Amino acid sequence: MINYILILPAIILIGIVFGYPIIRYFWLSFHASSVLTNLDVINNNGANWLRVIGDGRFWQDTIQTFRFASVSVSLELIIAMAIALLLNQKFRARGVVRALTLLPWALPTTIMALGWRWIFNTPYGPIEKIALLMGFESINILSNPNLAWMATVIADIWKTTPFITLILLAGLQTIPNDLYEALKLEGGKSFDSFIRITVPLLRPYLLISVLFRLAQAFGVFDLIQVMTGGGPAGSTESLGLYAYLNAMRFLDFGYSATIIFFSFIILSSFCLLSWFLIRKSKLILSSK
């Protein structure tokens, strides 16, 4: 009995902050609530859901969100692995270096997103200036639909790689050195030991970082809003931003709720799917 009393306050708090909004979004997704209805909530018998299925902008944003999430998370994994291997070696002032590489994680996303916008600024930012000095034409990164999304990926990689690095670093420290010694005695090269020891033993750590980061990257919002506002030509608009625009700019709360709830369904099934796939591949590998 006492156990329930001890957990209850935490459950109530989570209920208010997570439970209520999710239920409210679900309920609101079957209602019209916009400027047209004077913000009154009127049942519209699933019209929002029909609309979202036929909404080209929604699907374009879904594709963009997947592109953003998959490209950033896979690049982050590769870069974080390289950094973790480097930071796992012995060198002077290792503690300070590790702390400094953590800094991007600790700085506020919104503020540094604006910092990145300044770096990619045309014509005053350093990237543009360097490109001109090297004799290239003006790149105009944030106004080019083919490049702007890559700029947001770079900023996201900068911001969140430290988190994955930490997890992989923790994983590396659990691998006993004897394994590497043994492989060396058998004549294995260092790349062999990476493929045959490091990657398989880091698998659970890789799995957990992929799951956490996919979920976060899928909900990307403030980074995009600050850096590009979803432009140019909607090329960087994420689902989170589209839902936000529907509520705050078009004042269409019913449709906004539908987008949020639908993206949540897509995200959960995607997370479940990747979880199963990675688990399955683990079984295959371990049966070898």
Added chain:
Amino acid sequence: MKRQNILIIILLLWSLGPLLWQIYTSFSTTESIIRPFETEGNRWTIDHYIQVLNADPPFWRYLFNSFIVGITSTFLTLLLAIPASYVIGNSNSKFAKSFKILLLTASLFPYVLLFLSLLEVARDFGLGNNLFALCIPYSALSMPLAVLLLSAAFKDLPNDLEEAARIEGLNLWQRLRYVLMPLITPAISSTAIIIFIFSWNEYPIALTWITKSNLITLPVAIARIAGSSIYSVPYGAYAAATVLGAIPLILIVLLFQRQIVSGLTQGAIKG
């Protein structure tokens, strides 16, 4: 130079580059900001800092607001998470397990999608423009990490210990306060620092819940500087504000590196 050293320098340039660029911009005169690679007379200035520090309300006010939000959120989270983690760490009941799954699902939900609905909650309960009210969403958002970290720490304590304290006649509160909590101090401090940094940095909820300009938190205040002119972003003042706002975070990261690292890694792995 050794290859390793070169790699470390590249890594540091990458990690610190954007911040270094902000520092460089913040000390440049408005004329030289738009010509970053040209050397000329009168290149350097501290005017942007003077401007930011003399603004009304003064800059330290935002630091103070963020500090209040950070402290109250950390306190509320620990207050609720420690008892809950004690139960989860010590019990294998279905109830405790389903609570853990609930937390994991919650931690996967992209929280920015919550803030539209949370804004309604704030309106209905009159929580707008109240710094202390921000600790409600922040504690809930921090709860998954806090409970995972703390319950793992409780689980690692030997059972005999609490049994001995029980035989000594200590009640639950006394056992927690004098026997168990002192032993999990490392986990508590890791949790506290990560929650503090999260609450200090949070933007969408702080932006929508607080509108009075003397109550806004640091990230919102800095973003406001950027939006203060409709023609162009005043990058000099913005960079100066970013640098000033980053100093406390740099200090926290350097001082509490060990706690942050163990907190983040344990949280991800034990979760």
